[in-house]
Amino acid sequence: QVQLEESGGELVQAGGSLRLSCTASGNYFERYGIGWFRQAPGKEREFVGSIEWSGSHTYYTDSVKGRFTISRDNAKRTVYMQMNNLRPEDTAVYHCAARMLLVSRLTDPDEYSGWGQGTQVTVSS
DSSP states (O other): OEEEEEEOOOEEETTOOEEEEEEEEESOGGGEEEEEEEEOTTSOOEEEEEEOTTSSOEEEOGGGTTTEEEEEEGGGTEEEEEEOSOOGGGOEEEEEEEEETOOSOOOOGGGOBOOOOOEEEEEEO
């Protein structure tokens, strides 16, 4: 099982960019797909995007398509989410989580494990 830690969140102006990192400890990281989720105050945790364990496919929620890109570097045991053209509505705590041998678009957070503490992204208008 892996345990994950997010980093890279900060305050940024609308239209700006950030790159979030999700770094794993534990074994067999290369066999895990990773999902990114976010939670804004007063709202439920929502699926943002994911990458399959092989890295062959990525999936995104509609609101971030064309702006966010997920990639992975197994040698560094890290998954990245590049976020461009950020909007105030992207403000949230961003979490990553793991799913063994993930090969599909899986949006239910209950299907993932190894959650990190999250990293705060704040986009000012």
